[in-house]
Amino acid sequence: xxxxxxxxIGPVRFRVGSDWAGPVAALRSLYREYPAxxxxxxxxxxxxxxxxxxxxxxxxVAVRGDHMLPDALPLDLAHGVLAAEIGMNLQLALGERRWxxxxxxSVARDGRALIMTGESGSxxxxxxxxxxxxxxxxxxxxxxxxxxxxxxVRAFPRATSLKNEAIDEMLLHVAEDRFGxxxxxxxxxxxxxxxxxxxxxxxxxxxxTPALILFPRFGPPEGAEAMGEAETFVxxxxxxxxxxxxxxxxxxxxxxxxxxxxAVAVDYPDTDSAVALVEHLWAGL
Amino acid sequence: MDEPEATAGVPTRRMLMLGAAGAxxxxxxxxxxAQTAGSVLTCEIPVPEPxxxxxxxxxxxxxxxxxxxxxxxxxxxxxxxxxxxxALRDRRLLPGTSYExxxxxxxxxxxxxxxxxxxxCFVSLKMR
Amino acid sequence: MLEGFAVVxxxxxxxxxxxxxxxxxxxxxxxxxxxxxxxxxxxQRLAATFDLDGDGxxxxxxxxxxxEAAGLVRRA
Numbered sequence: 001x002x003x004x005x006x007x008x009i010g011p012v013r014f015r016v017g018s019d020w021a022g023p024v025a026a027l028r029s030l031y032r033e034y035p036a037x038x039x040x041x042x043x044x045x046x047x048x049x050x051x052x053x054x055x056x057x058x059x060x061v062a063v064r065g066d067h068m069l070p071d072a073l074p075l076d077l078a079h080g081v082l083a084a085e086i087g088m089n090l091q092l093a094l095g096e097r098r099w100x101x102x103x104x105x106s107v108a109r110d111g112r113a114l115i116m117t118g119e120s121g122s123x124x125x126x127x128x129x130x131x132x133x134x135x136x137x138x139x140x141x142x143x144x145x146x147x148x149x150x151x152x153v154r155a156f157p158r159a160t161s162l163k164n165e166a167i168d169e170m171l172l173h174v175a176e177d178r179f180g181x182x183x184x185x186x187x188x189x190x191x192x193x194x195x196x197x198x199x200x201x202x203x204x205x206x207x208x209t210p211a212l213i214l215f216p217r218f219g220p221p222e223g224a225e226a227m228g229e230a231e232t233f234v235x236x237x238x239x240x241x242x243x244x245x246x247x248x249x250x251x252x253x254x255x256x257x258x259x260x261x262x263a264v265a266v267d268y269p270d271t272d273s274a275v276a277l278v279e280h281l282w283a284g285l
Numbered sequence: 286m287d288e289p290e291a292t293a294g295v296p297t298r299r300m301l302m303l304g305a306a307g308a309x310x311x312x313x314x315x316x317x318x319a320q321t322a323g324s325v326l327t328c329e330i331p332v333p334e335p336x337x338x339x340x341x342x343x344x345x346x347x348x349x350x351x352x353x354x355x356x357x358x359x360x361x362x363x364x365x366x367x368x369x370x371x372a373l374r375d376r377r378l379l380p381g382t383s384y385e386x387x388x389x390x391x392x393x394x395x396x397x398x399x400x401x402x403x404x405x406c407f408v409s410l411k412m413r
Numbered sequence: 414m415l416e417g418f419a420v421v422x423x424x425x426x427x428x429x430x431x432x433x434x435x436x437x438x439x440x441x442x443x444x445x446x447x448x449x450x451x452x453x454x455x456x457q458r459l460a461a462t463f464d465l466d467g468d469g470x471x472x473x474x475x476x477x478x479x480x481e482a483a484g485l486v487r488r489a
Contacts, residue, residue, distance in 0.1 A: 234312070300464045307475070345488055
């Protein structure tokens with residue numbers, strides 16, 4: 001492909017090729033502080049023109065790679081960085097067999113990890129970014145990788161994707177130069193990437209032992225309730241993109257996680273109460 | 286019924302609460318497939334497997350010679366994954382089939398093992 | 414067991430199931446090596462170890478139907 005960038009995010013190596021220079025340049029800027037991605041890529045993502053002339057006329061990006069979705073809609077070239085992110089997510093979600101993947105953000109302190117899982121809109125990415133701004137080490141905003149043998153969590157600190165109001169919220173906590181360009185009119189609304197801090201990048205190969213699982217929900221009233229193992233197990237299978245294909249190994253890893261780590265459902269009216277709840281629960285471990 | 290007496294060193298018998306017949310006590314995990322995705326797998330399940338083409342399906346889902354008593358004709362085309370998924374979910378008949386056929390085909394699919402044609406498709410449908 | 418549920422991984426199908434009591438106990442009566450059983454025989458095997466509370470015939474029949482639908486048992 002005409003333009004290409006290689007990225008290493010945690011233990012995963014990507015090669016992103018593109019018919020246009022724009023998305024690759026944007027990625028290069030977002031990931032400028034990351035170490036060089038030597039070695040064979042685990043996944044390839046290709047940002048391709050849907051037809052040869054669509055490289056120039058009303059350019060739209062089809063996201064392709066080893067794993068593909070037949071019905072995926074192409075994206076605007078202006079949202080090329082989002083297309084690349086979707087492409088990388090997809091390859092990881094559909095192809096990964098080395099770790100149990102959970103749709104979850106994670107942060108660490110003193111070698112122990114807090115895993116926050118929920119659907120889009122639960123606030124898990126924003127919470128992770130806020131906690132990272134308050135001294136926690138960011139491990140990831142969208143995927144937590146659980147080692148099938150050791151049960152440890154590996155970091156996958158890609159640039160955090162913040163949407164709409166979350167962008168404005170984070171601008172209060174973090175300098176603007178940590179942000180990428182703002183994309184408007186994406187399928188998810190306003191979107192802006194937040195680059196992880198230097199500490200998160202430097203520690204990206206350090207695993208952490210899971211110590212607490214949170215199911216956050218944004219909205220009053222504030223509250224926290226312990227979740228039983230069976231319900232946690234079922235909810236985490238919903239949150240995993242590769243539990244089924246991992247078969248026995250997935251079942252064993254999830255069982256180990258659920259029986260060794262407490263889980264709490266947390267309702268929070270604002271990020272400050274969320275942070276306070278987290279600190280309170282963490283202290284009680 | 287006499288209650289068994291508890292004797293030193295012998296544990297008393299446990300009570301097993303059977304619960305209500307109408308309750309559901311078996312939950313099969315149905316994880317959503319790749320939340321980042323959102324697209325539907327299209328797959329098919331041949332009934333029976335290609336190497337058994339022409340055989341009929343008995344009530345219990347086993348494959349039997351044509352015209353066996355109480356067996357049904359196989360479908361003329363492989364079953365579409367989406368059709369099977371909806372029929373299982375809504376407890377309806379498979380499109381264009383009788384009750385006996387749906388029951389026989391469903392039991393056939395439940396008997397599929399790893400290595401049989403259509404096994405992966407059927408399992409992935411039940412996993413939704 | 415997770416907090417009152419038996420979680421079962423079924424290697425042949427790759428499926429995971431959660432079973433609430435009395436389903437694990439019913440399954441145990443027809444575990445490999447114990448031989449197939451009719452509903453009445455299953456009830457007898459259960460009664461050897463437990464005091465049963467409820468409509469045994471209806472419940473065991475219903476639970477077996479669920480297990481069959483889940484692919485965990487089949488008629489002999």
